[in-house]
Amino acid sequence: MMKPEDYMQQAYRCILQNDFEQAIRWFEDAIHAHPEHAELYYRCSITHARSKHLLPALEYARKAVELSGGAEEYVLHLQTLEAKQLTLRAKLLLEQAASETSKPYVEASRLLTEATRLDPLSVEAHVMLALAYSDLNEYESALQALQDAILLDPQNGQLYQMLQQTKQRLKSMQ
Known part of the structure; x- marks a missing residue:
């Protein structure tokens, strides 16, 4: 099984090629494999937001805040989306x-x-x-x-x- 960092590396490779949809798929696969990893939700939320997918971005941001116990960076991102x-x-x-x-x-x-x-x-x-x-x-x-x-x-x-x-x-x- 891949580690969360491996998935993120693949997602960032896609982002650098301006393939945000494929990056989102990598983040979502990572979340599926590591559902308790708050940073994956946060990164997926940012990518959705950049792609103008506000509702999934909000959903992932809320989950990141919940899993992280309210990490400041995640809370600020969520507030910006809200x-x-x-x-x-x-x-x-x-x-x-x-x-x-x-x-x-x-x-x-x-x-x-x-x-x-x-x-x-x-x-x-x-x-x-x-x-x-x-x-x-x-x-x-x-x-x-x-x-x-x-x-x-x-x-x-x-x-x-x-x-x-x-x-x-x-x-x-x-």
């Missing part, structure tokens, strides 16, 4: 929001607030939170979310434009 999932859910809510109701915006802002708590470095979550707050006419909160996004991505000119527009909307409300 923030990504919340951000996606909020994005869907905002896309399907009907203009006559504020309910989707309230729910989206709740999800995005949690996403920014789980992953404070997610520029996307901060920007979407600012948009949700703007749609709720909560411009002070929108400004704060935009300022947080600008701190994370100071080279992004669009963020400064959004900041100016939001400041103008706030002025017109006063």
Whole structure:
């Protein structure tokens, strides 16, 4: 029987060749052979996440955290994935929001607030939170979310434009 390290070596060989699907198969074979090895779940989760397979990435990340007894590196990875999932859910809510109701915006802002708590470095979550707050006419909160996004991505000119527009909307409300 192969050792976990042997499987990982095969998986990394595939990753270097940009064959992420085959790498995932190697990680999953390794997990099948060594179901109590937390690092295999963690590495498989990372590979799924890079391949934009969010649900299996979350599943493997949760198992890695559980098996490791809450190893910090695994917990941080899981939180990043959970923030990504919340951000996606909020994005869907905002896309399907009907203009006559504020309910989707309230729910989206709740999800995005949690996403920014789980992953404070997610520029996307901060920007979407600012948009949700703007749609709720909560411009002070929108400004704060935009300022947080600008701190994370100071080279992004669009963020400064959004900041100016939001400041103008706030002025017109006063």
